Amino acid sequence: MPGQIKGILFDKDGTLLDYDASWAPVNRQLALMAADGDAVLAEQLLSACGMDPESGYVVPDSLLAAGNAREIAEGLAQAGSPFPVEHLTVELDTIFANAAALSVPVTDLLALFTRLKACGLKLGIASSDNERSIRAIVSRFGLEGHVDYVAGYDTGFGCKPEPGMVHGFCDATGLAPHEVAVVGDNNHDLMMGRNAGAGLAVAVLTGTGSRLTLEAGSDYCLNDITELERILA
Structure with a gap:
């Protein structure tokens, strides 16, 4: 009670x-990083991890909605990122820490x-x-x-x-x-x-x-x- x-x-x-105000731009940033600058691949990675590249809608309980950096890194690697999971995890942790300054x-x-x-x-x-x-x-x-x-x-x-x-x-x-x-x-x-x-x-x-x-x-x-x-x- x-x-x-x-x-x-x-x-x-x-x-x-x-969430939307704080993380929509961050999700796009991390996808482009994981795609090594390839915009087409970045959209594919966003979709695989739970975000519609066009509308920005994030599926409830998806990787981008609920996963930690390592889980998201594993999802990105499985979806085609050219980088290994360990590298992606470190990069994601840095992106997430820097995002605090812009959070709403x-x-x-x-x-x-x-x-x-x-x-x-x-x-x-x-x-x-x-x-x-x-x-x-x-x-x-x-x-x-x-x-x-x-x-x-x-x-x-x-x-x-x-x-x-x-x-x-x-x-x-x-x-x-x-x-x-x-x-x-x-x-x-x-x-x-x-x-x-x-x-x-x-x-x-x-x-x-x-x-x-x-x-x-x-x-x-x-x-x-x-x-x-x-x-x-």
């Missing part, structure tokens, strides 16, 4: 950040996090992105004094939908899993919460998921993270 929640573990992209927040993150902390909540961010990228976002929006925990796919707690990132948050904050709400825009976020025994799995519609794809696996399906305060009140 909402009343037992003492901590919130947020996904980053599509949850704290508007869903709302005033500092104001929201300040209000949530004032309620006594512990706050964390768990992303399929690398830890460096998450910390860049934390720094850019002035959240250093408000975030109790950060975990990326390379932090050491495993990858979504495994439960490790939630358990790491619990270890860092002293909370039990049933006291944690996991908030995300993809089913791998919700499944991570379920697998860890989280008290709530909350979906938001600011990413690649829709009510059709997210309602069944969530306790709440919200328009965006600003509605969290209402359900936790």
Whole structure:
């Protein structure tokens, strides 16, 4: 029940950040890099990883919607990139870290996090992105004094939908899993919460998921993270 929640573990992209505004240009950049500048191949790579090259639509739960850098690199290599997976992974991590400077927040993150902390909540961010990228976002929006925990796919707690990132948050904050709400825009976020025994799995519609794809696996399906305060009140 909402009343037992003492901590919130947020996904980053599509949850704290508007996915389309933040990631559409980044996806095109990474595809062109992986195609070694070949525009035709870049479009093929985008399609293979879940993005329509013309409309920019990203398929929910696809590699570009939910994968980490290594998983996306593997998909790019399988789809025809001339580069090996290890090279692609390093390049993707760099592109993703640099993209933090251009990311578009869903709302005033500092104001929201300040209000949530004032309620006594512990706050964390768990992303399929690398830890460096998450910390860049934390720094850019002035959240250093408000975030109790950060975990990326390379932090050491495993990858979504495994439960490790939630358990790491619990270890860092002293909370039990049933006291944690996991908030995300993809089913791998919700499944991570379920697998860890989280008290709530909350979906938001600011990413690649829709009510059709997210309602069944969530306790709440919200328009965006600003509605969290209402359900936790």
